[in-house]
Amino acid sequence: MVIEYIGAIIRSEVANRKERLYESQNRGVYMFRIDNDYVIDATIAGGPARYINHSCAPNCMTEVVSVEKENKIIISSCRRIQRGEELSYDYKFDLEDDQHKIPCHCGAFNCRKWMN
Numbered sequence: 412m413v414i415e416y417i418g419a420i421i422r423s424e425v426a427n428r429k430e431r432l433y434e435s436q437n438r439g440v441y442m443f444r445i446d447n448d449y450v451i452d453a454t455i456a457g458g459p460a461r462y463i464n465h466s467c468a469p470n471c472m473t474e475v476v477s478v479e480k481e482n483k484i485i486i487s488s489c490r491r492i493q494r495g496e497e498l499s500y501d502y503k504f505d506l507e508d509d510q511h512k513i514p515c516h517c518g519a520f521n522c523r524k525w526m527n
Contacts, residue, residue, distance in 0.1 A: 413471055413498065416443050416460040416484035418453030426450035445475055445482045460486055465526055466499035468519035473500055502526055 418441070421429070426442055433440045433454055441453040441461035453461040463471065463486065472489045475482050486500060504513065504527035513526040 418457035465502040466517040
């Protein structure tokens, strides 16, 4: 385990409204979907895990774990991480149509060119 992704646990419907609000305020959006019903919103009160970037060849992976009947997101290493190496994981965004594609600039040898 490297770090836990922490923030406010909110319902998906609330997350959709907050995402639009944050974007209208030109604010970065830091949210992580736990399941179909809940999202962790780390935008305002989150930990440093929210700054871990996407990569198509990541050195970490994410996992939903249940701790005392509460779901949490854990980020773990999937290989040895060298000192000074940037942490990254695959965001696994849902596939989108061409109009809503998010370019990937991770620079990995196997880069998919799109994050979604």
